[in-house]
Amino acid sequence: MDKQAGEFTRFLSHISVWDTLNHQAKERYRSKLAPDFRLFDLLRCNxxxxxxxxxxxxxxxxxxxxxxxxxxxxxxxxxxxxxxxxxxxxxxxxxxxxxxxxxxxxxxxxxxxxxxxxxxxxxxxxxxxxxxxxxxxxxxxxxxxxxxxxxxxxxxxxxxxxxxxxxxxxxxxxxxxxxxxxxxxxxxxxxxTALQVRVFIDELAQFIREQINGESNMDEQSELTQLILSSPENIRATFLAARSLRNIKSQMWRKFSDNLLNQLIPLEVNIEYDPELLDGKKEIGFDIIFHPGDRFALRWQFEYSNYRGFCFGIVNHNEVEHVKDAILYPQIRSAMNQCFPYVSEEGSD
Structure with missing residues (x-):
């Protein structure tokens, strides 16, 4: 077990160094290559x-x-x-x-x-x-x-x-x-044959790879794969980390929950987490409920799978209530737009 732990520690050190160098390379060539720019990130792509x-x-x-x-x-x-x-x-x-x-x-x-x-x-x-x-x-x-x-x-x-x-x-x-x-x-x-159409297609393909298929940047993915395959020790450490991933997520979410509750003690609120949060499914998250009888709650959730597309808003917490209030809902939307004027919004039930 000590040998595995040592291999795992060295592997994490390699990953940390690789991540730091990768970040430095991005910063150096950001003005010329814009490696993180995605055209569809500027749009509400549903x-x-x-x-x-x-x-x-x-x-x-x-x-x-x-x-x-x-x-x-x-x-x-x-x-x-x-x-x-x-x-x-x-x-x-x-x-x-x-x-x-x-x-x-x-x-x-x-x-x-x-x-x-x-x-x-x-x-x-x-x-x-x-x-x-x-x-x-x-x-x-x-x-x-x-x-x-x-x-x-x-x-x-x-x-x-x-x-x-x-x-x-x-x-x-x-x-x-x-x-x-x-x-x-x-x-x-x-x-x-039209350059602008080809750019559009390439951007659309990139969006689908990352936001639907869950693929990471192809160059970074290739470099990380080569790092993992560079030695038997790295391969074993990767599998060891994969087996522990669910427990790691569980502990991180539990620590986050405890810290959040401590910060919100003066408000005496309750936090409800979706059961599938550990699985990284789409449209999962957590609600902050200020009173058990409240009709609405604050909600944070991931729009897409694998913890991507983090968003927040106000949701109807009353499962019995299905009809939108013609007066109240526009008021909520107006208040949200006033508080967060620079955040893209999309209304739903």
Missing amino acids: EMTLSRCLAFLLDPKGTHGQGELFLSKFLQILPENLSFPCSGEATIFTEYTMPDARRLDILLTCSNSAIGIENKPWAEDQLLQLYDYAKWMNERYTQNHWLLIYLCNNEIGEKTLPSDSNPNLKDGVFPFTFYRFVEWLEECSLHV
Whole structure:
């Protein structure tokens, strides 16, 4: 055990030195390379924004000026048994409202054929969501001239498309990951002739890698990987750290909670943590409740998985209350904007 502890200590020392040198290198070349600049960090990039970006690229008439480049490359990556007949002029819609009031993120129609895209970078599946989309498309577009793409890094779940669904519906649903999405963007970028469009594609791909796929900076990731693989001792120390990671997170959150409670003793508040906080899931965090009977609470949470996208706000803590107060909610938003005028905001339930 002493030997393992020694290896682990030396490994952490190596990591610390590497991190310091990496930070110094960034500072030295920051003005010329801007290594941490991300265009999409300046935008409120949510699910709807991603859908608009994808629809913009797939539209042959889009202002990107590349014609059918993106659409043709997109159709080429579909498996041969899911080849999609697309002849004639394509029309594309975002947030397409169906008869049952469900809204399909993207709908691309081409003569008597259609492709639907359900974009799920972070949000949870709704009950029978893919089933309802597939059923509607199957009824509207005959001869199986339809395809429903499930854009998500998770597998298709029983909740959204039950396993006992009609085979015609299940066969028309195609899972497509954001990892494959990035590969499609990179392939298209090689053939784009407009520099500003290529920059847009590269920035979009970078955003998806980091904020959806959870990848770190590729150069830093490669350097760190080489450091880990440089010796058997470093490899063993890495696995030792990985096995202890959950306990490390648990102790850090417990220490944070204790410190926060000590700071808030004069206010006599209660803090409630989401059970999944240790797992780094998306949309998890903690609430500060000033009184058990309060309708609202202060909340801090991570918008994305792996503790990314930290945000804060006021939430409805009363589970029974589902209807927004037409007067109170605008007042809350106005007060938040006055207190934090330079913080981007997004209202929700």
